[in-house]
Amino acid sequence: MRQQLSEIKMIDQYILCALSAEDKILMDARMILSPVLKRNFFQQVKLHQVVVQHGREQLRARLNHMHTRLMRNPGFSREIQSHFK
Amino acid sequence: MIISEAHLEALYSQAFPQVAKLIGSMGGNPDIAKDLFHDALVIFIEKQQENKLSLTGSASSYLVGITKMLWYQHLKNHKQEFSLDDEETFETPAIEHAQKEKEEIQHLHNHLKQTGARCLDLLTAYYYDKKSLEEIADELNYKNVRSATVQKYKCIEKLRSQMKKTLVHEAAA
Numbered sequence: 262m263r264q265q266l267s268e269i270k271m272i273d274q275y276i277l278c279a280l281s282a283e284d285k286i287l288m289d290a291r292m293i294l295s296p297v298l299k300r301n302f303f304q305q306v307k308l309h310q311v312v313v314q315h316g317r318e319q320l321r322a323r324l325n326h327m328h329t330r331l332m333r334n335p336g337f338s339r340e341i342q343s344h345f346k
Numbered sequence: 347m348i349i350s351e352a353h354l355e356a357l358y359s360q361a362f363p364q365v366a367k368l369i370g371s372m373g374g375n376p377d378i379a380k381d382l383f384h385d386a387l388v389i390f391i392e393k394q395q396e397n398k399l400s401l402t403g404s405a406s407s408y409l410v411g412i413t414k415m416l417w418y419q420h421l422k423n424h425k426q427e428f429s430l431d432d433e434e435t436f437e438t439p440a441i442e443h444a445q446k447e448k449e450e451i452q453h454l455h456n457h458l459k460q461t462g463a464r465c466l467d468l469l470t471a472y473y474y475d476k477k478s479l480e481e482i483a484d485e486l487n488y489k490n491v492r493s494a495t496v497q498k499y500k501c502i503e504k505l506r507s508q509m510k511k512t513l514v515h516e517a518a519a
Contacts, residue, residue, distance in 0.1 A: 266499045273502065304506045307454065309473065311509075314455045315466050316474025317388055324384045327358055340363050344370030345379075 268298070272305045349391055358387075361406040365413045372417060379413075382420065386412035395476045450513075457512050458505055465501035472498060 274280045275288050292299040332338045349357075362383055369379035386409045393399040401408055458466050468486065471477045477485075483494040 265503060266496070269499045269502050269506075273499070301506070304509055305502065307451065308469075308502060308505055308509060310451050311455045311458060311505075312466070312469045312473050314451055315459070316470045318455075319470065319474075320388055320391065321384055324358075324387060327355055328362075328380055328384075331355070331359060331362075337359065337363075341366045341376065344363075344366040345374075345376050346370075 268301065269305070272302050275302070276306060276309060349394065354387075354391075357405055357409070361409045364406060364410050368410060368414060369417060374417065378417075378420065382413050382416045383409070385416050454509055454512060458508060461508050462501070462505050465505050468498060468501050469505070 271280075271284075271288065275285060280288065292302055332341070362379075365383045365386075366376070366379050369375075369382065374382075389412055390399070390405065390409055468482065471482050471485070472479070479491045479494045479498070482488070482498075483491050486494070488494040488497060
């Protein structure tokens, strides 16, 4: 795997808490010495946050479809509506 | 995902009427009940996928309990009366920073959906849905697990690069 992808893999394992204690300390030291690596690390953390946002958006779309589908059942719909005046 | 579609639908059918009864009794409307219930489901599913959930009762009871807490938070957020002298109405630097970060993530998300949708879907399948690389290789037609693994890292590389360009472009504007 070329170096750039190896770095990405290392950062990935750090974020997922999958590095050994020794490798984590080594990574921390490398980030102090290399502003570029540190910048890349925080970019990847941000990307993880974007992925979570995307996942939640997809999950909410699934839930909305599920809600619409269930509410087409007259019995279910009547039961739900009965609780609101 | 750990929770199957059939299981999720069964849970939804069982829990939502209880949530509707609760929110209806507290003066809420059907839309609020649905939105808060969905928030509770997202919390439940994410905790379950991270193995951080330890239920002492039923999943339905858990969901109703979470929805109730979210309802009280909703009421607090929509409180009408406030005083200009009330310090809580002023945003602290920490709150402003958190809001700015949230907006940045939303902006990046909107951009990456346009420029890197396939990669975003692959990474979501792995990191959010917690699908195995075997499942991903099968669903997305990769030759084998190694191909899917390499593609995963290439997608991170690609999206990271696009994020950098977006942020540089915004800073220059």
